[in-house]
Amino acid sequence: MFLGFSVGVLFLGALISALFYRINSPKFHGSLAFLTSAVALYFLNLTFFEFIKAGEFSWHLPLFRWIRDFINLDLIFKANGLNLFFALFGAYVSVGINLYAIKYMTHEKEGFGRFYAFIQLFIGSYLGLTLSENLFWSYVFFELTGLCSYQLIAFWYQSDLSSFSAKKAFLMTHIAGYGFLLGALVFTLSPDPKVYQDLILAGVLIAVLAKSVQWPLYTWIPYAMNAPTPVSALLHAACLVKCGVYLLFKFYLLLGGFPEFWKNLLIYLGMFSSLMGVLFALKQADVKKLLAYHTVSQIGYMVSGIGLGTSLGLASSLFHTLNHALFKGLLFLVAGILQQATHTRDLSLMGGLASKLPKTTVLYLIGAASISGIPGFNGFVSKWMFYQAAIEANHPLAAALGLFISTLTTLSFIKVLDTAFLGKLDEKNKQLSEKPFYLMITGGIILAIPCVVFGLFPQIAITFLINPALSLLNLREVNISFYQLPTVLIGALFILFLGLGILIYFTWLKPKEIIKETEVFKGGEDEPVFNPTADDFVADIENRLANFYKKADPDQYLLKICSFIEGLILKVYTTVKKLEQIWSKPC
Amino acid sequence: MLKALAPFLPVIYMAITLLCGVFYLRDFNKKLMVFLCLVVLTFSNLFLIWGETSYGLFFDGISVIALLTLFWVLGYKEAFKILGVVETSYLVLLILGKTIFAHTPEGIVLLVIAFFLKLAVFPLFLWLPIVVKTIDAVTAGFFICIFEIIDFVLLWRTVEQASCFPQFFESLREFSLYIGIITLLLGAGLALFEKNLKKLLAYATIDDTGYLLIGLSLFSPVSLYGTVILWINHVISKLGLFFIAYRIEKNTSVISLGKAKGLAKDYPGLAFSFLVFALTLIGVPIFPGFWGKLFLYQEVLKLSKALFGLMVLGGCLTLVYFIRAYHSLFLGEKEPETVNPPLPKLDLVLVMLLSFTIVLGCLIIGF
Numbered sequence: 001m002f003l004g005f006s007v008g009v010l011f012l013g014a015l016i017s018a019l020f021y022r023i024n025s026p027k028f029h030g031s032l033a034f035l036t037s038a039v040a041l042y043f044l045n046l047t048f049f050e051f052i053k054a055g056e057f058s059w060h061l062p063l064f065r066w067i068r069d070f071i072n073l074d075l076i077f078k079a080n081g082l083n084l085f086f087a088l089f090g091a092y093v094s095v096g097i098n099l100y101a102i103k104y105m106t107h108e109k110e111g112f113g114r115f116y117a118f119i120q121l122f123i124g125s126y127l128g129l130t131l132s133e134n135l136f137w138s139y140v141f142f143e144l145t146g147l148c149s150y151q152l153i154a155f156w157y158q159s160d161l162s163s164f165s166a167k168k169a170f171l172m173t174h175i176a177g178y179g180f181l182l183g184a185l186v187f188t189l190s191p192d193p194k195v196y197q198d199l200i201l202a203g204v205l206i207a208v209l210a211k212s213v214q215w216p217l218y219t220w221i222p223y224a225m226n227a228p229t230p231v232s233a234l235l236h237a238a239c240l241v242k243c244g245v246y247l248l249f250k251f252y253l254l255l256g257g258f259p260e261f262w263k264n265l266l267i268y269l270g271m272f273s274s275l276m277g278v279l280f281a282l283k284q285a286d287v288k289k290l291l292a293y294h295t296v297s298q299i300g301y302m303v304s305g306i307g308l309g310t311s312l313g314l315a316s317s318l319f320h321t322l323n324h325a326l327f328k329g330l331l332f333l334v335a336g337i338l339q340q341a342t343h344t345r346d347l348s349l350m351g352g353l354a355s356k357l358p359k360t361t362v363l364y365l366i367g368a369a370s371i372s373g374i375p376g377f378n379g380f381v382s383k384w385m386f387y388q389a390a391i392e393a394n395h396p397l398a399a400a401l402g403l404f405i406s407t408l409t410t411l412s413f414i415k416v417l418d419t420a421f422l423g424k425l426d427e428k429n430k431q432l433s434e435k436p437f438y439l440m441i442t443g444g445i446i447l448a449i450p451c452v453v454f455g456l457f458p459q460i461a462i463t464f465l466i467n468p469a470l471s472l473l474n475l476r477e478v479n480i481s482f483y484q485l486p487t488v489l490i491g492a493l494f495i496l497f498l499g500l501g502i503l504i505y506f507t508w509l510k511p512k513e514i515i516k517e518t519e520v521f522k523g524g525e526d527e528p529v530f531n532p533t534a535d536d537f538v539a540d541i542e543n544r545l546a547n548f549y550k551k552a553d554p555d556q557y558l559l560k561i562c563s564f565i566e567g568l569i570l571k572v573y574t575t576v577k578k579l580e581q582i583w584s585k586p587c
Numbered sequence: 588m589l590k591a592l593a594p595f596l597p598v599i600y601m602a603i604t605l606l607c608g609v610f611y612l613r614d615f616n617k618k619l620m621v622f623l624c625l626v627v628l629t630f631s632n633l634f635l636i637w638g639e640t641s642y643g644l645f646f647d648g649i650s651v652i653a654l655l656t657l658f659w660v661l662g663y664k665e666a667f668k669i670l671g672v673v674e675t676s677y678l679v680l681l682i683l684g685k686t687i688f689a690h691t692p693e694g695i696v697l698l699v700i701a702f703f704l705k706l707a708v709f710p711l712f713l714w715l716p717i718v719v720k721t722i723d724a725v726t727a728g729f730f731i732c733i734f735e736i737i738d739f740v741l742l743w744r745t746v747e748q749a750s751c752f753p754q755f756f757e758s759l760r761e762f763s764l765y766i767g768i769i770t771l772l773l774g775a776g777l778a779l780f781e782k783n784l785k786k787l788l789a790y791a792t793i794d795d796t797g798y799l800l801i802g803l804s805l806f807s808p809v810s811l812y813g814t815v816i817l818w819i820n821h822v823i824s825k826l827g828l829f830f831i832a833y834r835i836e837k838n839t840s841v842i843s844l845g846k847a848k849g850l851a852k853d854y855p856g857l858a859f860s861f862l863v864f865a866l867t868l869i870g871v872p873i874f875p876g877f878w879g880k881l882f883l884y885q886e887v888l889k890l891s892k893a894l895f896g897l898m899v900l901g902g903c904l905t906l907v908y909f910i911r912a913y914h915s916l917f918l919g920e921k922e923p924e925t926v927n928p929p930l931p932k933l934d935l936v937l938v939m940l941l942s943f944t945i946v947l948g949c950l951i952i953g954f
Binding site: 064136139141143144157160162167170182199570572576579580 | 713717779780852871873882884888889895902906907914917951952
């Protein structure tokens with residue numbers, strides 16, 4: 001019953017927000033959304049504990065009774081390892097982001113009912129998708145998430161850019177979504193779906209490429225950044241883009257694994273998307289667009305991990321899915337704080353913000369270290385698992401590519417650190433205070449804590465969240481260790497020595513002034529050399545990779561295909577127009 | 588199934604007449620004549636819906652005269668001429684099919700052609716956009732919706748009659764299926780390039796008729812369920828869209844896409860209604876149109892993957908033209924010179940149609 005409640009409460013919240021749209025209060029609607037998402041998380045936790053205690057169970061709602069003889073459209077939510085994994089992290093992240101949004105949205109003047117109705121509808125639909133056992137309802141929820149994304153991107157509907165961005169996102173994801181419908185219909189109608197597995201997988205893959213922003217259908221996501229930041233964090237970093245990844249796992253379960261061809265395709269398509277994403281991210285000066293391209297890049301690891309087809313490969317994919325939701329959500333929240341503090345998303349117009357926004361800087365560092373795969377943070381563990389799985393599955397090239405992409409990711413986030421947080425503080429930011437952003441920072445902390453906890457103690461996530469999913473997929477459970485040492489011991493040692501270091505600093509080094517702060521030796525260089533802006537980075541990269549950027553954007557090729565189809569239809573249209581004129585003349 | 592629907596169709600018909608009647612009584616001249624035409628039209632059409640009688644031809648004739656009179660009274664001379672040609676051809680085919688060739692496959696072919704003509708099915712669709720372009724949006728919505736109800740009922744009955752000739756019935760079904768696919772693609776393709784909102788809705792009607800024809804030609808329980816959902820959904824939503832077109836035309840004097848822009852700021856209710864009607868016609872979950880299309884997709888996929896692909900292509904085109912129209916009319920920066928001062932935000936009529944759509948969706952899921 002709690003399964004149904006967890007989704008139902010969010011739909012109810014959405015309905016209340018929609019009905020009371022005239023109450024133009026960000027606090028009313030924001031608190032309602034926070035409350036409903038927290039209640040949904042609570043119900044899911046109850047479900048999870050029940051699942052741990054008693055195993056799988058489901059909740060059944062008979063629908064469409066009049067047509068049951070021909071097609072089964074009952075709504076069935078099932079608590080199993082895979083469904084609960086995706087649902088739990090989605091609900092958790094949404095709580096943090098909804099808390100953040102309460103403050104963030106106070107900058108707006110209107111549209112709170114609309115905004116929060118769609119936010120709650122989105123979370124409910126995402127949970128519905130991940131919990132649904134009936135493929136038709138999975139499709140319904142899958143498309144509902146897209147519809148919410150469309151409406152939320154168009155939040156500032158009076159802007160031409162928002163309107164265009166929403167249109168592009170909806171058209172690309174909805175059209176590709178027909179692939180999922182094809183897969184679901186063929187799977188349901190075939191007595192033996194294995195016979196048609198190529199057709200099913202082809203359909204599903206198209207839907208996945210668009211929804212989970214993989215090459216070549218990722219081009220809507222940079223435009224989607226014209227939405228309010230909580231939308232970017234919740235939909236375009238944490239949950240919506242994971243719907244495709246969930247579908248791959250779902251069909252892996254339904255088909256009992258993928259054939260060799262599809263596995264190889266997924267491995268290298270994922271890595272290729274990842275490479276493209278990070279290369280485009282490198283040249284971005286807009287902080288949200290930069291993060292959007294990193295979403296493309298990071299989801300590549302997940303897709304590739306599924307393609308590996310081994311326990312460790314799928315575990316790495318699951319773990320990275322969880323981690324990405326946390327650190328990318330966190331990074332977007334930081335980007336939102338930067339945007340509200342400096343009134344710009346352009347990194348070139350920022351600088352030296354660490355001195356004014358120290359807590360935000362710490363949050364950024366946690367997010368950046370996690371995404372870059374720095375040891376001690378969650379991203380490191382899942383990436384390590386991926387490299388190991390790729391080498392074990394005899395795909396060393398994928399491992400090498402993964403490592404190379406991770407290096408470029410680090411470079412990209414060093415650029416952000418250097419240009420936004422370090423260096424010289426801009427004159428107009430001298431009066432900046434972090435105090436107004438405390439609620440937003442609290443939302444960020446909710447996401448930052450697990451980044452560190454799962455980085456130091458990954459076994460918690462592996463044992464309770466990932467292994468149950470692997471068992472469901474008929475794969476052996478995994479256990480992670482570095483240098484034959486249990487991760488719990490490594491984590492404990494890390495905390496012990498970090499604590500020891502801090503103790504030494506405060507009790508001995510600082511009081512005795514052993515460490516002295518001096519001016520940095522510049523070697524006679526001019527100061528601007530030490531204050532590079534994002535533009536300096538971008539110009540350098542753009543110059544070096546000019547040809548690549550010119551030819552690698554898939555939009556130009558997609559547009560050519562669309563223009564070709566349009567040209568054909570135009571010919572028919574022109575002919576019909578002529579016929580219409582002939583027909584209407586005698587009258 | 589058609590018999591089971593018999594009590595509901597007159598209610599829907601009456602609702603359409605009442606809703607349009609509100610506009611006619613409020614905004615149009617020659618109210619008495621218009622009222623009389625509507626009464627006669629309703630009277631004759633309800634008889635046609637109710638069941639097959641020996642007076643069918645008589646009521647068909649009365650219905651044609653009443654509609655043409657309505658056009659004449661409202662002063663739509665050009666549309667009157669074109670519709671006159673269409674209705675005369677229709678009556679001739681009907682008389683031939685029901686008298687000289689009665690109860691023969693040839694007679695059924697003549698009747699099917701007559702209904703295809705009225706439903707604006709390929710290749711007999713050219714008249715519809717021309718007529719719609721030259722008349723007001725309320726009248727366009729009214730006559731399109733009543734044609735869709737009456738003539739689709741009559742077509743359904745004719746197809747049922749054809750089942751007495753098994754071999755002919757199979758050929759007719761196959762023929763209708765392909766005609767349905769072509770109609771769907773053609774309607775959607777033409778709507779894609781149409782700038783005039785009323786004409787776009789006319790092409791969208793042709794597009795939707797294609798779906799109805801496909802559902803009818805498959806003639807399985809699931810496809811017929813799907814067809815009924817799409818049919819009712821189409822009538823309600825299309826009428827709603829024509830009402831919206833009427834409001835825009837009346838208040839901005841611009842009905843061309845790309846000229847009026849950013850209307851959502853002044854007319855949020857219209858924008859919301861347009862979006863809901865468009866989404867249900869596109870077949871976006873969880874709107875009623877989705878369930879109808881889902882049933883059809885399932886049945887078509889059982890038959891042929893290629894036809895399924897063509898239907899999906901049609902669905903994609905529908906999505907593109909409706910979303911393009913929505914964005915170009917309602918979203919983006921407002922152009923102040925094209926918009927008059929704001930009017931009532933959401934008409935009661937639109938609220939009723941929106942409620943119908945939602946109730947239909949709930950009924951489908953929970954019934």
